[in-house]
Amino acid sequence: ADIISTVEFNYTGDLLATGDKGGRVVIFQREQETKSRPLSRGEYNVYSTFQSHEPEFDYLKSLEIEEKINKIRWLPQQNAAHFLLSTNDKTIKLWKISERDKRAEGYNLKDEDGRLREPCRVTELRVPTLKPMDLMVEASPRRTFANAHTYHINSISVNSDYATYLSADDLRINLWHLEVTNRSFNIVDIKPANMEELTEVITAAEFHPHHCNVFVYSSSKGTIRLCDMRSSALCDQHSKFFEEPEDPSSRSFFSEIISSISDVKFSHSGRYMMTRDYLSVKVWDLNMENKPVETYQVHEYLRSKLCSLYENDCIFDKFECCWNGSDSTIMTGSYNNFFRTFERSTLRDTTLEASRESSKPRAILKPRKVCTTGKRKKDEITVDSLDFNKKILHTAWHPAENIIAVAATNNLYLFQEKVN
Amino acid sequence: MFVRGLKRKCFDGEEDIEGTLAGIKAIPSYNLQRQSLLDMSLVKLQLCHMLVEPNLCRSVLIANTVRQIQEEMTQDGTWQMINTQSTGQASLDRLVSTDILCRSSRDQAEGKHGPAYGTFSKDFESDQAQDSSETMSTASAVQTPRNLQSNVWEMESPQENKGNFQKSLDQIFETLENKSPNTVEDLFSEVDNSYYDLDTMLTGMMSNTKMGHCDSLETFSSPTNTAPNSNCKSDLNDLDHIVEILVES
Numbered sequence: 024a025d026i027i028s029t030v031e032f033n034y035t036g037d038l039l040a041t042g043d044k045g046g047r048v049v050i051f052q053r054e055q056e057t058k059s060r061p062l063s064r065g066e067y068n069v070y071s072t073f074q075s076h077e078p079e080f081d082y083l084k085s086l087e088i089e090e091k092i093n094k095i096r097w098l099p100q101q102n103a104a105h106f107l108l109s110t111n112d113k114t115i116k117l118w119k120i121s122e123r124d125k126r127a128e129g130y131n132l133k134d135e136d137g138r139l140r141e142p143c144r145v146t147e148l149r150v151p152t153l154k155p156m157d158l159m160v161e162a163s164p165r166r167t168f169a170n171a172h173t174y175h176i177n178s179i180s181v182n183s184d185y186a187t188y189l190s191a192d193d194l195r196i197n198l199w200h201l202e203v204t205n206r207s208f209n210i211v212d213i214k215p216a217n218m219e220e221l222t223e224v225i226t227a228a229e230f231h232p233h234h235c236n237v238f239v240y241s242s243s244k245g246t247i248r249l250c251d252m253r254s255s256a257l258c259d260q261h262s263k264f265f266e267e268p269e270d271p272s273s274r275s276f277f278s279e280i281i282s283s284i285s286d287v288k289f290s291h292s293g294r295y296m297m298t299r300d301y302l303s304v305k306v307w308d309l310n311m312e313n314k315p316v317e318t319y320q321v322h323e324y325l326r327s328k329l330c331s332l333y334e335n336d337c338i339f340d341k342f343e344c345c346w347n348g349s350d351s352t353i354m355t356g357s358y359n360n361f362f363r364t365f366e367r368s369t370l371r372d373t374t375l376e377a378s379r380e381s382s383k384p385r386a387i388l389k390p391r392k393v394c395t396t397g398k399r400k401k402d403e404i405t406v407d408s409l410d411f412n413k414k415i416l417h418t419a420w421h422p423a424e425n426i427i428a429v430a431a432t433n434n435l436y437l438f439q440e441k442v443n
Numbered sequence: 444m445f446v447r448g449l450k451r452k453c454f455d456g457e458e459d460i461e462g463t464l465a466g467i468k469a470i471p472s473y474n475l476q477r478q479s480l481l482d483m484s485l486v487k488l489q490l491c492h493m494l495v496e497p498n499l500c501r502s503v504l505i506a507n508t509v510r511q512i513q514e515e516m517t518q519d520g521t522w523q524m525i526n527t528q529s530t531g532q533a534s535l536d537r538l539v540s541t542d543i544l545c546r547s548s549r550d551q552a553e554g555k556h557g558p559a560y561g562t563f564s565k566d567f568e569s570d571q572a573q574d575s576s577e578t579m580s581t582a583s584a585v586q587t588p589r590n591l592q593s594n595v596w597e598m599e600s601p602q603e604n605k606g607n608f609q610k611s612l613d614q615i616f617e618t619l620e621n622k623s624p625n626t627v628e629d630l631f632s633e634v635d636n637s638y639y640d641l642d643t644m645l646t647g648m649m650s651n652t653k654m655g656h657c658d659s660l661e662t663f664s665s666p667t668n669t670a671p672n673s674n675c676k677s678d679l680n681d682l683d684h685i686v687e688i689l690v691e692s
Contacts, residue, residue, distance in 0.1 A: 174499055175499065222507055339504070
């Protein structure tokens with residue numbers, strides 16, 4: 024199994040897609056509750072597996088293009104088939120996943136195994152009939168959106184008009200129409216005329232869930248810009264600029280690096296957005312640009328270890344974050360296979376672990392605690408014994424229920440709220 | 444914290460005698476930490492170059508960190524050419540800084556720019572040794588800035604250090620932008636193949652996700668720490684040893 028690089032529920036939550044470093048996409052489907060297997064409700068089983076991207080070689084630059092899937096985004100379902108967008112560093116693909124449970128039998132010109140029948144053997148005309156067969160799930164690439172990005176794609180986001188989507192790389196954001204592959208419109212370009220002056224890159228971008236003309240993008244300097252596509256074709260001028268002033272007392276050489284935003288997500292309501300930087304998660308009200316309305320510390324105990332984390336490159340890890348369906352709780356990952364949830368109204372936070380040892384099927388997860396003071400209590404873990412190889416970068420929350428998907432390196436964990 | 448407490452001590456040290464004594468201990472530590480961070484950042488940038496396709500975000504963040512350190516060093520006066528013979532009334536911290544810089548110049552003289560890692564790690568080691576003995580000399584040449592750059596790019600003359608530093612950073616971005624075999628060739632024309640072995644070695648060392656030797660740097664930030672150097676020094680001794688082997692092979 025390969026390292027999971029993205030996790031995403033579809034709009035109903037019945038399907039869960041994961042992309043991995045090897046370019047594969049695995050889709051899980053939720054089992055329907057049946058009388059014969061009452062406990063199977065909520066279980067996700069493999070529905071489809073396909074190779075989305077292959078490694079490529081850019082001959083012009085003599086560079087290999089990784090096949091790692093950076094993001095998957097589902098399209099809302101409009102017919103029996105499911106559609107999703109998956110992207111690696113350079114190319115976005117639209118995949119159609121469809122079920123086939125019938126096959127045609129009784130062809131005139133072909134045998135059952137597909138071989139052509141000899142013309143002299145064809146003595147009568149018959150109409151093929153549809154016969155049931157074992158369910159087969161097919162994935163086929165319907166569109167390939169290529170050659171529009173010089174830099175590495177970090178985000179894709181489907182617009183609420185369900186007809187367009189954006190793709191963002193380090194310096195540019197492009198707008199596509201789902202039906203058109205040979206053309207895309209550049210809507211943001213922060214590449215300086217002189218690359219020597221480059222000091223800031225785009226780290227994430229997302230469309231507003233309801234307003235199809237609004238999108239945001241975050242930067243490596245900890246800022247978020249909200250743009251309105253109605254104002255101009257090229258949205259280099261932002262409509263809103265979100266930045267929290269730096270606390271001068273905590274300034275260090277690492278301040279900028281830890282302020283770099285790794286993920287930005289609108290709330291389902293569209294009123295708020297959430298950003299993840301290295302040590303914290305911030306909730307912003309779109310109407311207030313000068314500071315976030317809520318800040319949650321994910322692993323503040325790492326602040327004194329920034330030098331070591333810089334040395335081993337962990338400081339550059341890009342954690343994602345997500346909202347639950349009602350926007351009441353937010354979730355993000357940490358190290359040692361820990362992930363954290365924060366209840367916004369009660370300010371209650373929980374640390375849980377996604378590992379084989381601590382997750383027996385159907386057993387309730389025990390909250391974990393990291394010891395920050397000198398005295399370690401029983402069951403607490405000291406900061407120095409945290410495993411920085413085990414990082415939870417990707418998590419997803421079911422759009423309606425309390426089911427969460429947590430990717431721990433090459434394992435996928437699914438947890439759900441215990442229903443009595 | 445890494446920076447704040449020490450820096451305050453640095454300036455406070457000039458005002459009162461006890462503070463000054465504390466300042467002597469604190470100042471080399473802060474400069475050394477900063478130096479080490481700068482060296483580490485340059486190594487990271489260089490490793491970026493060697494990767495198949497460098498991560499632009501990471502490169503930009505590291506380059507910004509390097510610029511920040513450079514700016515601070517410029518403000519501190521550490522970056523400038525200092526002629527201490529003409530300044531009899533030089534403040535204590537300036538003397539100490541010069542001393543560190545002078546030590547690096549001696550190392551600079553004996554090593555070539557090829558084994559770059561060897562150069563700066565040796566500096567660190569010799570800095571450490573000097574720190575523990577706490578002697579002060581008044582040599583004049585300032586070679587550290589030059590030293591840093593020569594790790595990555597061609598040899599520059601001392602007077603142009605700041606400008607070349609900027610130029611070197613720019614070179615990185617240009618190379619990232621149009622990564623063609625020629626550009627890469629130019630950049631690496633002076634580097635021998637042992638670099639690539641070093642690369643794997645250092646990447647392996649650096650990606651060791653347990654707390655590395657940098658941990659001991661973190662202990663510097665607590666002023667009560669009496670023996671911060673030992674862990675750091677032994678790890679860097681290892682690094683230096685490895686570099687020596689590679690260079691000789």
